[in-house]
Amino acid sequence: MSYSDPSLYIKNLYVEKQCRDLPYTREIIQRSGLSVVEIEDNTVPLIEGVYPHNLTRGKRHLLLCRNKGKFFKPCPGTREYQCCDYHVLNIGMNCPMDCVYCILQAYLNNPWLSFFVNIDEMFVELDNELQNHPDKLYRIGTGEFTDSLALDRLTGLSRHLVDYFKNKKNAVLELKTKSVEIDNLMDIEHGGRTIIAWSLNSTKIMKEEEIRTASLDQRLASAKRCAEKGYRLAFHFDPIIYHDGWQEGYRATIKKLFKVVPAEQIVWISLGALRFIPQLKTIASGRFSGSRFFYQEFIEGLDGKSRYFLDQRVEMYKFLVGELHKYASQRTCIYFCMESDLIWQEVFGYRPEEKGGVAAMLDHAACFNG
Numbered sequence: 001m002s003y004s005d006p007s008l009y010i011k012n013l014y015v016e017k018q019c020r021d022l023p024y025t026r027e028i029i030q031r032s033g034l035s036v037v038e039i040e041d042n043t044v045p046l047i048e049g050v051y052p053h054n055l056t057r058g059k060r061h062l063l064l065c066r067n068k069g070k071f072f073k074p075c076p077g078t079r080e081y082q083c084c085d086y087h088v089l090n091i092g093m094n095c096p097m098d099c100v101y102c103i104l105q106a107y108l109n110n111p112w113l114s115f116f117v118n119i120d121e122m123f124v125e126l127d128n129e130l131q132n133h134p135d136k137l138y139r140i141g142t143g144e145f146t147d148s149l150a151l152d153r154l155t156g157l158s159r160h161l162v163d164y165f166k167n168k169k170n171a172v173l174e175l176k177t178k179s180v181e182i183d184n185l186m187d188i189e190h191g192g193r194t195i196i197a198w199s200l201n202s203t204k205i206m207k208e209e210e211i212r213t214a215s216l217d218q219r220l221a222s223a224k225r226c227a228e229k230g231y232r233l234a235f236h237f238d239p240i241i242y243h244d245g246w247q248e249g250y251r252a253t254i255k256k257l258f259k260v261v262p263a264e265q266i267v268w269i270s271l272g273a274l275r276f277i278p279q280l281k282t283i284a285s286g287r288f289s290g291s292r293f294f295y296q297e298f299i300e301g302l303d304g305k306s307r308y309f310l311d312q313r314v315e316m317y318k319f320l321v322g323e324l325h326k327y328a329s330q331r332t333c334i335y336f337c338m339e340s341d342l343i344w345q346e347v348f349g350y351r352p353e354e355k356g357g358v359a360a361m362l363d364h365a366a367c368f369n370g
Contacts (some may be wrong), residue, residue, distance in 0.1 A: 003212040006096040014063040058111020067116035085359035088144040098211040098247035106280040143176035166191030178213040180222035196235035202249030220260040238272035272337035275305040333365035
């Protein structure tokens with residue numbers, strides 16, 4: 001089943017007492033139409049069962065709370081593989097969608113969804129960082145610990161973020177999603193500083209392993225709408241999963257992508273083969289017994305994650321890159337997420353440092369006509 005708006009899966013709304021009277025909190029409560037349970041600060045919703053077995057049930061519960069830590073951090077990459085110097089804006093934790101391969105199942109230890117409502121503090125933190133480093137270009141995303149737009153019908157956060165970034169000369173915002181909840185983006189000025197991004201995959205993987213997500217046709221139709229409003233776009237083929245018919249599956253997705261979406265408005269496209277920490281296999285296999293891809297052959301990478309063997313990754317990457325190059329604009333940066341120099345050399349014929357590094361490549365793409 002496809003969910004164009006995965007927030008409809010949420011049936012229970014909680015709010016920390018300290019946040020109840022914030023104007024932003026009241027907006028969300030009113031938009032939700034849900035009854036609200038107020039809980040004491042630093043307490044949690046009571047979800048029947050034990051994690052991770054109660055994760056499916058927990059995704060129906062949303063907690064509006066205060067972020068007590070930092071909102072803005074560098075992406076937690078690893079030094080063993082090429083990192084792109086991305087920055088993460090943490091707007092909440094967990095997601096109403098339920099992808100079999102989602103790493104959050106192993107990173108988090110609670111089943112409910114959290115959304116941070118003290119956004120005034122978030123913008124102060126952003127101001128301090130951007131103003132103190134005016135010569136640095138920040139590429140910032142909100143999709144590290146949650147989906148950027150899955151809750152946007154309730155939160156309306158995208159409007160606040162796009163308005164904030166529209167005049168920032170040293171930052172671009174990327175909103176990455178598997179939903180099609182873009183209505184809040186359609187009638188606001190964005191100044192070319194917000195990039196709307198979708199995760200894509202083979203249609204078989206999207207249908208069978210990405211639960212409560214929008215279909216390929218829905219995602220591409222929404223991308224086209226965003227392009228018509230002048231937004232620049234990005235797409236992420238991550239994780240690329242080996243499966244029966246994988247070549248035809250990815251070929252069909254790429255062909256349809258460029259049939260629907262104007263190539264010249266795509267800023268970057270990332271590629272990343274399936275990789276996971278050992279705990280994820282245990283958790284996901286227990287929750288999704290019908291999924292079989294965790295039982296393929298893997299090798300332990302330099303970062304301790306299970307990865308496909310190098311020759312297999314090269315084969316898959318070469319195929320996807322070849323298909324993308326049939327249609328992509330020369331302005332579009334096609335790059336690997338967390339891969340070694342050896343893979344870059346084998347597939348692209350160069351190493352990132354020859355072009356100034358992955359970060360410089362993406363900065364150039366972000367600034368082009370930005």
